[in-house]
Amino acid sequence: xxxxxxxxxxxxxxxxxxxxxxxxxxxxxxxxxxxxxxxxxxxxxxxxxxxxxxxxxxxxxxxxxxxxxxxxxxxxxxxxxxxxxxxxxxxxxxxxxxxxxxxxxxxxxxxxxxxxxxxxxxxxxxxxxxxxxxxxxxxxxxxxxxxxxxxxxxxxxxxxxxxxxxxxxxxxxxxxxxxxxxxxxxxxxxxxxxxxxxxxxxxxxxxxxxxxxxxxxxxxxxxxxxxxxxxxxxxxxxxxxxxxxxxxxxxxxxxxxxxxxxxxxxxxxxxxxxxxxxxxxxxxxxxxxxxxxxxxxxxxxxxxxxxxxxxxxxxxxxxxxxxxxxxxxxxxxxxxxxxxxxxxxxxxxxxxxxxxxxxxxxxxxxxxxxxxxxxxxxxxxxxxxxxxxxxxxxxxxxxxxxxxxxxxxxxxxxxxxxxxxxxxxxxxxxxxxxxxxxxxxxxxxxxxxxxxxxxxxxxxxxxxxxxxxxxxxxxx
Numbered sequence: 001x002x003x004x005x006x007x008x009x010x011x012x013x014x015x016x017x018x019x020x021x022x023x024x025x026x027x028x029x030x031x032x033x034x035x036x037x038x039x040x041x042x043x044x045x046x047x048x049x050x051x052x053x054x055x056x057x058x059x060x061x062x063x064x065x066x067x068x069x070x071x072x073x074x075x076x077x078x079x080x081x082x083x084x085x086x087x088x089x090x091x092x093x094x095x096x097x098x099x100x101x102x103x104x105x106x107x108x109x110x111x112x113x114x115x116x117x118x119x120x121x122x123x124x125x126x127x128x129x130x131x132x133x134x135x136x137x138x139x140x141x142x143x144x145x146x147x148x149x150x151x152x153x154x155x156x157x158x159x160x161x162x163x164x165x166x167x168x169x170x171x172x173x174x175x176x177x178x179x180x181x182x183x184x185x186x187x188x189x190x191x192x193x194x195x196x197x198x199x200x201x202x203x204x205x206x207x208x209x210x211x212x213x214x215x216x217x218x219x220x221x222x223x224x225x226x227x228x229x230x231x232x233x234x235x236x237x238x239x240x241x242x243x244x245x246x247x248x249x250x251x252x253x254x255x256x257x258x259x260x261x262x263x264x265x266x267x268x269x270x271x272x273x274x275x276x277x278x279x280x281x282x283x284x285x286x287x288x289x290x291x292x293x294x295x296x297x298x299x300x301x302x303x304x305x306x307x308x309x310x311x312x313x314x315x316x317x318x319x320x321x322x323x324x325x326x327x328x329x330x331x332x333x334x335x336x337x338x339x340x341x342x343x344x345x346x347x348x349x350x351x352x353x354x355x356x357x358x359x360x361x362x363x364x365x366x367x368x369x370x371x372x373x374x375x376x377x378x379x380x381x382x383x384x385x386x387x388x389x390x391x392x393x394x395x396x397x398x399x400x401x402x403x404x405x406x407x408x409x410x411x412x413x414x415x416x417x418x419x420x421x422x423x424x425x426x427x428x429x430x431x432x433x434x435x436x437x438x439x440x441x442x443x444x445x446x447x448x449x450x451x452x453x454x455x456x457x458x459x460x461x462x463x464x465x466x467x468x469x470x471x472x473x474x475x476x
Contacts, residue, residue, distance in 0.1 A: 007111035008098040011118070015090045015127070022128045023080040025378045026412040029369035029403050030315075033058065035082070035130045036410050038065025043072050050214075051221045059226040060166040061214045064132040079413050082130045089138040090127060096141035103148055104288075104332045112345060113331045119352040120323055121259040122316045122370040129369065133317045136165045136172065140321050143176045144295075155180065155203040163211030167226065168303075170211040172321050175302050177204040179295050238311045248308040255316050259358050259371050261323065263351020264330055267344050271333045285333070292329040299325060316370035359462040362445060365438040376460035377436055384432065384465050387456050398430035398467070399423030401439035434465040 027036045037056045042065060052062055071085040072078075094114065101113035118124055126133050143158025145151070159176060162169035180200045219225050227237045240248055257265060275284045285293065299322045307313045330348070334341055356372040368374040381404070388395065395408070400420040408416040423431055425444060433440060433448055440448075452468035459465075 004098055004102055004111050007114060008094060011094045011098075011114050012091055014118075015087070015094060018128055019083050019087060019090065023083045025083070025128070026079060026381070027082075027410070028129055028374065028377065031130050031132075031369075032403060032406070032411055034060070034132050035065060035068055036413070038062050039068035039072060039082075040410065042066045042069035043077065051218065054222075057222070059218070059224075061164050061169075061211070063164045064135055064166075067135075068130065077413055082413070086127075086130060086134055089135045092138045093127075093134065093141060096138070096145055099145055099149075100141065100328060101331070103145075104328060105334075112334075113327065115349065116264070116327050116331060116345075116352070117324065119349055120261065120327065121352065121355040121372060122320060122323060124356075125370055125372050125374065126317055126320070128372075131317075131369075132165055133320060136162065136169050137320055137324070139165065139169065140172050140176070140324070143173065144179075147176065147180045148291075152203055156206055159204050159207035160210050163207040164214070168318060170207075171303060171306070172299075173204065173207045173211070175295075175298050175321075177201060178298050178302075179291075180204075237313075240309060240311055244311065245308050248311070248314060249304075251314045252304055252308060252319075255314060255319055255367075256322075258316065258355070258367070260351040260353065260355025263348045263354075264326060267348050268326065268330050268333070271330075271335075271344075275333065289329065289332050292325060292332060296322065296325045296329060316367040357462075362435045363442050368436045368438075373462045374436060376463040377434070380434075380458045380460055380463055380465045384456065384458055384467065388430075388432075388467065391455075393430060394418060395420050397428075398432045399425070399428035400432040400434075401437040404432060404434070404437065429470050431468045431470075432465070433468060434463065436463055 033056060038052060041052055041056065042062075047066065047069070050062060050066070051057070052065075068082060068085055071081055075081045075084075097114050097117050098111075101111060104113060118127070123137070126137075139158045139161030141158070142154050143162065146154025146156075146158055155176075159173040162173040162176075177200075180203070182196045182200065215225050272284075303318070303322065307318060334344060358371065359373055360366045368377070385395065385408075388398065395418045398420050399422060401423055404420050405422050407419040408414055409419075411419070420432055421428075423440075423444075425431065425447060431448060431452065433445070448466075448468050451471065453471055454466050455469045456467040457464070
């Protein structure tokens with residue numbers, strides 16, 4: 001058995017163990033909407049329609065929610081089933097990353113790619129959630145491996161899967177389509193090049209039909225695509241002015257470097273500098289390295305400007321394809337010399353792992369679903385709900401913010417329809433605050449700390465949770 005196969009099975013075991021350890025974790029962050037709420041609709045309505053109710057319709061194809069609902073029908077509606085439903089994608093990601101490693105470094109330490117990939121806090125954190133982005137990563141890797149190894153069925157399956165996951169998946173499939181096009185050469189006759197281009201693009205036709213067909217069906221059923229003015233997500237899709245575009249660009253730059261990823265960018269920059277300064281007559285990069293740079297550039301050009309044009313499309317997980325391709329390029333250009341390999345690898349791994357300890361002050365919004373620092377949230381939430389019950393307070397008497405709003409049934413699958421309401425400080429008797437909640441303004445935090453009474457406070461790791469009582473008469 002080769003080393004890469006042994007490493008692959010070791011990571012299979014790690015994925016299985018991690019899934020078992022988090023099997024009772026409730027839905028968290030955007031997975032409440034993109035996973036649980038959508039799955040509940042299909043589960044409760046017998047897959048009678050693929051158009052979601054307007055209050056949970058974010059414009060994406062809802063097939064991840066439908067998949068989750070199908071798993072509930074087959075095996076029971078539990079948190080454990082929800083987490084184990086992710087295993088085909090998680091194990092598939094391990095397999096495809098190991099195949100990418102064989103393509104990148106067939107002769108030298110190919111197993112390291114899996115270490116770098118799963119050390120990234122964003123991929124690590126999403127991998128323990130019931131997250132459609134893990135399915136997106138799987139189909140992206142499937143399509144990419146198909147292109148690199150000229151396996152047509154993988155290209156078709158990967159691109160079509162991307163188109164059915166989300167509109168971001170459609171964009172990723174579009175990028176893969178551009179990447180698959182043959183390079184233009186003066187020696188290639190135009191007719192021959194056109195034939196090659198058609199042969200490549202036809203592999204993406206099922207994806208175009210699937211994604212375009214859904215968007216058309218959705219438009220004919222609802223009258224809108226993506227979002228509408230009354231949508232809950234409409235503020236995120238407001239166009240920015242020039243100043244807003246620059247601000248969003250800066251935020252996206254921060255996201256690129258955030259949670260320890262600055263280490264891999266610095267390593268890549270240094271290695272590229274060494275290559276370019278000492279190349280002599282030889283090319284700075286070999287053809288495989290140029291292909292990865294081309295893909296990285298296409299992803300950046302196609303995804304980043306669109307994200308910067310809108311107010312609320314800068315989540316870390318949106319950048320996972322870029323992070324993965326950056327990791328591939330880093331592994332590809334790592335020098336073979338043992339000392340250089342070990343030093344750079346250790347520095348990058350330490351940097352990525354340290355990202356799970358990057359916790360910002362409470363007044364700075366943080367992507368908690370992009371770091372393992374959020375893990376204490378689950379036990380603190382459970383204990384706080386227990387303490388609230390012991391005080392005889394109904395959950396609906398307490399206001400809070402995302403991701404704690406709504407019936408506990410949707411979050412915990414426990415049948416409890418009681419849940420926290422959306423906060424209104426001028427009306428609520430109680431407010432549940434946590435630094436995991438980005439929707440508390442600086443003024444609201446200051447008001448709670450100065451004027452309200454903290455009657456319960458829990459802290460664990462980087463996460464805190466405080467139950468405040470209104471010192472003045474309230475309406476609840």
